[in-house]
Amino acid sequence: MLNTQLSDWREAALQFEQQINNTILGQERAVRQAVIAIFARGHVLLEGSVGVGKTTLLRALAQGLGGDYQRIEGTIDLMPADLIYYTYLDKHGRPQVDPGPLLKQGNRLATFFFNEINRARPQVHSLLLRVMAERSISAFNQEYHFPHMQVFADRNRIEKEETFELPAAARDRFMMEIHIDMPADESILQDLVFNPRFHDVDQLIAEIAPGNVAYYQLNELAVHIQQSIVPSHALQQYALNLWQAGSKPMEYGIQLSDVDMTELIQAGASPRGMSFLIRAAKVNAWLHNRDILLPEDLQAVFVVTMAHRIFLNPIYSYRQEQLMPALMHAILNAVAAP
Amino acid sequence: MHFKSLLLLLLSVLLSSCSDSIDRPIRFFQVQTPRPFGYVIGDTIMQRIIIETRPGLALQKNSLPAKGRINRWLNLQDITIKSVAGGQGTRYQIDLVYQLFYAPLTVKMLETPSFTLQFHQFGKTIAKKVPRWHFTAAPLRELAIRKDAGKDYMRPDAPAPLIDNRAVWIRVALFLALACCLGIYLAWIYGLLRFLPRYHIFKRPVRQLAHLAESDFARMLRIMHTALNRLNGAPLFPHRLPAFYQRFPAYQQLDDELRWFFDCSNHYFFSVDSKIQPGDDAKIKALCRHCLQVERGMR
Numbered sequence: 045m046l047n048t049q050l051s052d053w054r055e056a057a058l059q060f061e062q063q064i065n066n067t068i069l070g071q072e073r074a075v076r077q078a079v080i081a082i083f084a085r086g087h088v089l090l091e092g093s094v095g096v097g098k099t100t101l102l103r104a105l106a107q108g109l110g111g112d113y114q115r116i117e118g119t120i121d122l123m124p125a126d127l128i129y130y131t132y133l134d135k136h137g138r139p140q141v142d143p144g145p146l147l148k149q150g151n152r153l154a155t156f157f158f159n160e161i162n163r164a165r166p167q168v169h170s171l172l173l174r175v176m177a178e179r180s181i182s183a184f185n186q187e188y189h190f191p192h193m194q195v196f197a198d199r200n201r202i203e204k205e206e207t208f209e210l211p212a213a214a215r216d217r218f219m220m221e222i223h224i225d226m227p228a229d230e231s232i233l234q235d236l237v238f239n240p241r242f243h244d245v246d247q248l249i250a251e252i253a254p255g256n257v258a259y260y261q262l263n264e265l266a267v268h269i270q271q272s273i274v275p276s277h278a279l280q281q282y283a284l285n286l287w288q289a290g291s292k293p294m295e296y297g298i299q300l301s302d303v304d305m306t307e308l309i310q311a312g313a314s315p316r317g318m319s320f321l322i323r324a325a326k327v328n329a330w331l332h333n334r335d336i337l338l339p340e341d342l343q344a345v346f347v348v349t350m351a352h353r354i355f356l357n358p359i360y361s362y363r364q365e366q367l368m369p370a371l372m373h374a375i376l377n378a379v380a381a382p
Numbered sequence: 383m384h385f386k387s388l389l390l391l392l393l394s395v396l397l398s399s400c401s402d403s404i405d406r407p408i409r410f411f412q413v414q415t416p417r418p419f420g421y422v423i424g425d426t427i428m429q430r431i432i433i434e435t436r437p438g439l440a441l442q443k444n445s446l447p448a449k450g451r452i453n454r455w456l457n458l459q460d461i462t463i464k465s466v467a468g469g470q471g472t473r474y475q476i477d478l479v480y481q482l483f484y485a486p487l488t489v490k491m492l493e494t495p496s497f498t499l500q501f502h503q504f505g506k507t508i509a510k511k512v513p514r515w516h517f518t519a520a521p522l523r524e525l526a527i528r529k530d531a532g533k534d535y536m537r538p539d540a541p542a543p544l545i546d547n548r549a550v551w552i553r554v555a556l557f558l559a560l561a562c563c564l565g566i567y568l569a570w571i572y573g574l575l576r577f578l579p580r581y582h583i584f585k586r587p588v589r590q591l592a593h594l595a596e597s598d599f600a601r602m603l604r605i606m607h608t609a610l611n612r613l614n615g616a617p618l619f620p621h622r623l624p625a626f627y628q629r630f631p632a633y634q635q636l637d638d639e640l641r642w643f644f645d646c647s648n649h650y651f652f653s654v655d656s657k658i659q660p661g662d663d664a665k666i667k668a669l670c671r672h673c674l675q676v677e678r679g680m681r
Contacts, residue, residue, distance in 0.1 A: 278651040336653040340621045380617035382604060382651045 050272060053257075053265055054330060057083060060108050060257045067104045067248055068097055069236060070227025077222045077348050078105055080331070082194065082257075084323040085266045086219020087176050089161070089210075089352065090198040096224050098198045100245055102157050107252045111154025111192060111259035114145040118164035120206055124171040128183045146181060146190070153193045154259040161197035162207040169214045172197075176217040192259050212311070212355060219320040220345070221352035266327075273326045275337045282339050282381035286346065287318050289375045290354050296378040300370050303360065308367070310355045317353040324349050339381040347372045407501065407508045409471060410434035418517040423485045426459065429494065431476040431512060438503050441465070441474055445500035452495060455484035486519050493517070583613050584674035591670050596663040603647045606666055609673070610640075620644035632676045639669045 061079045065072055078101065081088045090098045106113040116127060128144045142148075146156065158164075158172070172195070175181055180189045197218070199207075215221075227233060236242050275283070289296040291312030294305040313321075325341040332341075351368050360367055414430040421427065433441075441463070449458050460479040465472055480494060493514040501508045587609040594602050610618045614626055620641065627634045643666065650656045675681040 274654055276652045276654065276656075336648070338648055338652050340619055343619070343621075377616040380607065380611050381619075382600075382607060382647070 050265075050268060050330070051333075054333065056257050057331060063108055063252050063256065064101070064104050067252060068101050069242075070229055070232040071097060071101065071224065074101065074222050074224050076331075077220060077345070080324050080327045080345060081220050081222075082109065082262065083266055083269060083330070084219060084320075084327045085194065085263060086320055086324065087195040087217060088197070089215070089218040089221040090196065090224055091221060092198070092224030093226065096226050098224050099157075099159065100249070101224065102155070102196045102198070103245070103249045104252055105196070106155035106157070107249050107254055108256055109154055109259045109262075110255035110257075112149035112152045113155045113157070114149065114153060115157040115159060116145050118158060118160040118162065118168070120163055120165065122164045122168055124167050127168070127171060128181065146175065147183060147188055151189055151191055153190045156190075156193055156195050158195060158197040160199060162199040162210060164208065166208055166211065169208070169211060173214055173217060176214075191263060212353075216314055216317060216353050218352065219324060220348040222348055266323075269330045270323060270326055273329055273335055273337050275322065275326075278382045279337050279339065279342075282379065283318065283322060283342060285379045285381075286321075286342065286350075286375060287313060289379050290350060290371075293371065293375065293378075296375070298371070298374045298378050300367060300374065303367065307357050308360055308371075310357045313350055313353045317350065321345060321349045343376055346376060407436050407439050407503070408433060408510055409436065410473075411510060413512060413515065415515050415517075418515070419520075421482050421517060421519045422522045423483060423519075425482050427480045427482065427494070427517070429478045429480065429515065431474070431478070431499075433474040433476070433499070433510065434471055435474070435501060436471045437467075437469070439472065439501045439508065440503065441472075442500040442502055442507075445498060446476065447478075447495070447497050452480070455482065455492075456494070457481045457483065482519060484519050486521050489518050489520050491516055492519050583609050584670055584677050588667075588670050588674050591667045594663070596658070599650065599658050599663060602663060602666050603650060606643060606670055607647065609670065613673075620648070632679075632681075633673070635681065636669065636672055636676065639665070639672065643669055 057079060061075055064075045064079070068075060078088060082105065090102070092098050103113075116122070126144060127146045129141050129147070130144050131139060131141050134140045146153070156175075161169075161172075171181075175190070175193070176195050179191060179193055180187055182188075195218075199210075227236070242248060285296075289298065291309060293309065299305060300308070321342065322337075324345040326337055328341040328344045329335070329337050334341075347369075351372055354368070354371070356364055356367065410433065412432045414432065416427060435441075443463065446461060446463075447458055449461055452458050457480065458478060459481045460477070462477040464475040467473075482492075484490070484492060493516045496514045497512050499510045499512060501510070587605050590605050591602055594605075607618075613630065614622075618626055623637070623640060623644075627637070633640070646658075646662060646666075650658060672681065
């Protein structure tokens with residue numbers, strides 16, 4: 045792929061981002077992160093309060109990408125088989141087996157949205173592990189492949205009853221965990237509440253022109269983006285230092301209030317997590333029309349790619365929401381480059 | 383008649399030449415003393431001896447009493463000898479200062495010791511005795527305890543008035559303050575005030591950069607990065623410059639130079655092609671100097 049084609053793709057990506065921002069107001073940061081995940085071909089976990097626009101954002105992304113879209117609601121009685129097939133009696137009274145949400149569109153499936161993933165049982169989570177890692181599944185004695193599938197899952201952080209925390213392995217397979225917060229700007233809130241355009245979500249989503257970024261070309265494009273940007277030795281060292289600081293923060297002079305830093309971290313980020321960080325950072329550099337990877341690219345995606353894959357000691361887990369952002373901020377302020 | 387007159391004149395001349403007043407070795411001797419009464423313990427008594435001798439007669443100074451203790455209650459504190467030679471001879475003025483350490487219970491007659499002064503001329507020694515001098519010493523304490531009168535036996539002396547030394551102390555304080563100010567200024571100039579973190583950051587980097595050439599470009603960049611990171615208190619990156627200027631507004635004037643520096647550093651460290659332009663090293667040194675000037679408020 046030529047550099048001019050990469051440049052054309054970047055223009056398309058920025059237009060795509062602009063379209064989403066016109067639909068989802070006040071979420072520029074989250075939209076940019078989602079766009080990065082799409083072009084880095086990573087799965088995304090969304091977290092936020094109820095009604096802040098998580099689902100609308102995902103529908104808007106799916107509409108903009110084109111391709112087929114499937115959605116499933118996580119419930120406590122959802123079983124893995126429910127994703128693969130469903131059975132029913134047809135009009136002749138005979139039992140029928142039809143493909144479930146995962147198999148229905150075959151390899152045309154581009155966006156799979158798992159709503160309220162933490163309400164599903166661990167069995168469902170483990171099925172999802174393979175789907176996310178290998179983009180394939182075994183069913184009806186054959187392999188099904190979903191080369192273009194990207195999983196978006198969301199969980200709300202308000203309710204904790206009847207929920208199952210995602211296992212570490214499942215969380216690690218998500219490239220990013222994006223937090224969706226309520227917009228702080230009053231004029232945006234006013235617009236969202238009083239402008240009838242935002243009352244009908246279906247119509248709002250339909251305004252987005254589909255296929256602006258062709259989903260079936262994304263894999264090839266992502267490979268070219270990753271190949272076109274080569275990190276220097278100094279940047280590799282910076283990334284390794286960030287990684288080390290996430291595992292052994294005390295060695296970088298990081299101290300959080302009321303925390304024994306030697307006990308804080310149970311497990312740092314995995315190598316897979318670091319590769320996600322670099323992939324996302326390269327896309328960020330590409331979106332900024334750069335062919336060199338800078339520390340600020342890593343910083344731009346560090347929190348969303350790292351925070352959900354660093355595991356705190358259980359004695360500090362009840363302060364996770366306070367400690368993790370502070371730890372991320374401290375790491376970025378402790379590691380210098382070069 | 384004339385003959386008689388001449389004989390009388392000759393006789394008188396001869397008689398006058400036989401007079402001892404011409405050959406007398408000590409022509410004048412006087413001991414001058416103060417009042418001979420009313421001395422108490424600790425008082426000093428000055429005795430002055432005035433002697434006029436014939437020319438050439440030299441006083442033997444070792445014939446004077448030695449300075450120091452004369453006896454149990456009398457010390458010779460000082461001896462001063464002045465001599466003036468003239469045509470008529472030599473005039474000596476000898477001042478002796480005695481101090482009394484006698485504490486009598488009643489008024490008591492005491493005396494300074496007698497001694498003999500010796501003079502020397504043509505191998506002959508001439509002696510002149512200085513006589514004793516009597517004086518009375520009085521007790522310092524009252525003779526009778528008068529407790530019945532409701533008075534203390536001894537009353538303390540009035541405190542001696544202190545010499546006014548305020549002017550001296552003011553001058554001392556002023557010069558000390560001036561010395562302190564100069565010391566602080568010198569310490570600031572030489573970057574020794576480590577406890578003032580904002581005011582010593584760029585001093586050392588300027589010196590380090592001055593010794594580096596273009597071949598040490600990576601080191602130059604690292605030195606500058608380290609200095610900026612220290613100032614910022616955290617690693618400074620180009621996208622954090624606006625926040626940096628909010629904390630350190632004085633560095634806003636170096637915005638162009640700082641942005642050039644970060645751009646140059648990014649290309650050097652993070653691009654595959656780490657080329658440097660001629661003069662880049664001088665620009666980094668200039669930036670560091672400008673930062674030092676800002677740090678010292680000279681810009």
